[in-house]
Amino acid sequence: MPPQTRRMAFPNVVIERDTDSEESSSSSDEEQDVEEEDNNDDLEAEEEEEVENGDTVEEVKVEVSAAKKREKAPITISLKKVCKVCKRTGHEAGFKGATYIDCPMKPCFLCKTPGHTTMTCPHRIATEYGVIPAPRRHTHNSLDYVFERQLRPNIPAIKPAFVIPDQVNCAVIRYHSRRVTCLEFHPTRNNILLSGDKKGQLGVWDYCKVHEKIVYGNIHGCILNNMKFKPTNDGTVYAASSDGTISCTDLETGISSSLMNLNPNGWQGPSSWRMLYGLDVNSEKGVVLVADNFGYLYLMDIRSNSKVGETILIHKKGSKVVGLHCNPVQPDLLLSCGNDHFARIWDMRRLESGSSLCSLAHRRVVNSAYFSPRSGSKILTTSQDNRLRVWDSIFGNLGSPSREIVHSHDFNRHLTPFRAEWDPKDPSESLVVIGRYISENYNGAALHPIDFIDISTGKLVAEVMDPNITTISPVNKLHPRDDVLATGSSRSIFIWNPKEKSEIVQQKDEKKIVLCGKAEKKLNKKFDGESDDSDDDIRKIKGKITQSRKAEPKSSRCSLKGKR
DNA sequence: AACCGATGATACC
DNA sequence: TGGTATCCCTCGGT
Numbered sequence: 181m182p183p184q185t186r187r188m189a190f191p192n193v194v195i196e197r198d199t200d201s202e203e204s205s206s207s208s209d210e211e212q213d214v215e216e217e218d219n220n221d222d223l224e225a226e227e228e229e230e231v232e233n234g235d236t237v238e239e240v241k242v243e244v245s246a247a248k249k250r251e252k253a254p255i256t257i258s259l260k261k262v263c264k265v266c267k268r269t270g271h272e273a274g275f276k277g278a279t280y281i282d283c284p285m286k287p288c289f290l291c292k293t294p295g296h297t298t299m300t301c302p303h304r305i306a307t308e309y310g311v312i313p314a315p316r317r318h319t320h321n322s323l324d325y326v327f328e329r330q331l332r333p334n335i336p337a338i339k340p341a342f343v344i345p346d347q348v349n350c351a352v353i354r355y356h357s358r359r360v361t362c363l364e365f366h367p368t369r370n371n372i373l374l375s376g377d378k379k380g381q382l383g384v385w386d387y388c389k390v391h392e393k394i395v396y397g398n399i400h401g402c403i404l405n406n407m408k409f410k411p412t413n414d415g416t417v418y419a420a421s422s423d424g425t426i427s428c429t430d431l432e433t434g435i436s437s438s439l440m441n442l443n444p445n446g447w448q449g450p451s452s453w454r455m456l457y458g459l460d461v462n463s464e465k466g467v468v469l470v471a472d473n474f475g476y477l478y479l480m481d482i483r484s485n486s487k488v489g490e491t492i493l494i495h496k497k498g499s500k501v502v503g504l505h506c507n508p509v510q511p512d513l514l515l516s517c518g519n520d521h522f523a524r525i526w527d528m529r530r531l532e533s534g535s536s537l538c539s540l541a542h543r544r545v546v547n548s549a550y551f552s553p554r555s556g557s558k559i560l561t562t563s564q565d566n567r568l569r570v571w572d573s574i575f576g577n578l579g580s581p582s583r584e585i586v587h588s589h590d591f592n593r594h595l596t597p598f599r600a601e602w603d604p605k606d607p608s609e610s611l612v613v614i615g616r617y618i619s620e621n622y623n624g625a626a627l628h629p630i631d632f633i634d635i636s637t638g639k640l641v642a643e644v645m646d647p648n649i650t651t652i653s654p655v656n657k658l659h660p661r662d663d664v665l666a667t668g669s670s671r672s673i674f675i676w677n678p679k680e681k682s683e684i685v686q687q688k689d690e691k692k693i694v695l696c697g698k699a700e701k702k703l704n705k706k707f708d709g710e711s712d713d714s715d716d717d718i719r720k721i722k723g724k725i726t727q728s729r730k731a732e733p734k735s736s737r738c739s740l741k742g743k744r
Numbered sequence: 745a746a747c748c749g750a751t752g753a754t755a756c757c
Numbered sequence: 758t759g760g761t762a763t764c765c766c767t768c769g770g771t
Binding site: 264265273274275280281282283286289298359588590592593594595617618619626628651652670671 | 764766767
């Protein structure tokens, strides 16, 4: 039966929109509605669905009058504004301009505690509030003291001033065709940045010669999860991918060989397809370590490209091992983390299932776990429970973290998981960078800053943002020697310098923003005839980008006492 | 401007 | 233990 015929026979429908004045007692109405809907016949139910499809923001309620049994009786439909999160009336969640209003019925989006929203969250207002102080327990044994004495001289007592790269110096907009998943600075060539993406492509970019950028597309079939340079040849990089292979790529030629393929028989269904996530290189032992989505660790010999030892279950069977990190000082120590909510410390000399030296419990998935870059004696983890965890000494009591720092870095399946990264230049091993999930209203623009946190206190040292970065920046890396921050935000890559330095660079050749692929074509089309938009005419293009934005803060900012 | 879709962790059965 | 509904400040496309 065609719908028109049905509608013809249907009683008159009166649509009633509620005004801004909200009815406070809607619960009794709702109950009534439900009862009545239950009594409705099929036709009425279908009609309701049709109207709902036409407007998803406003919930449709069908109120049938007492005389509804007669087919031609009038029906009143009221379109009441409901919260898109909890579907209740009386409030609305979502953006009001550039400010996001949380649903009050849900736990706080930042700290996950019920009873308040992000707006009133104590962790947002006082940035140190979420820090749980380190319990001062003394459970060292004599061996610990020996180790600690060896390591302690590396850590100066006085913290130097932090240098924050807070100005975008250059960028490639839409560098990748899918979102960026990882970044890696070249270990010796200062201006070379490597980037991996969700498609499995590998970018090589000389950000001082902004236009010298390459994307190698034939290395992996899907997500490039982690990469690391070969210690004996810094023109070569290893990468672990969800296609189940480890690649070894020459950066000059892009020629890649496969060290390992966990899916030699191709796709046999999701229950058997193995993906590689965690990857690190242990140069002392000459092995590449990788871990898969079923909880297993694999070791490959660098020289022979052959597998070393047995495959070892290091996390809960069937769970993803997302991170591996070798201790920079003690080559025998390995740190792993994964979806079983644990980070684990292992002794490389005795790698067996269940033989971890320590299991660090988390409340949610652990996105990353890193030893500190200089002494290797601290541990920093990023967990999906919106908390950074710090263990001040691996030789101390590891039963509970020294500090938990509440920070917005929620999991979202459409985003690369956030990972807090150490500043390798900070001798005090306390400066850490991590992107922020929740936005802040900056002069009418909702921007997601990148946070610098002092993990020894939990303080937010700086939040940096740029009006050209409107997307969340989950991937960040600090340069091993220079005061440079690299950011992967969606498909774009940004290079930041400290303000003073940026200005010197920019005086010479202005801020360089390069557009790639469709972004470039689109912009050229939009402003066709105005100029030829050659690659060198970056300033004009940049101007056009900012012109085409609705709301725009005046310049990129770095505030020292922002909210988190 | 309003959809659409991709597709990860998790709670619950 | 496995299948599925739900989560719901994404992003880029049409």
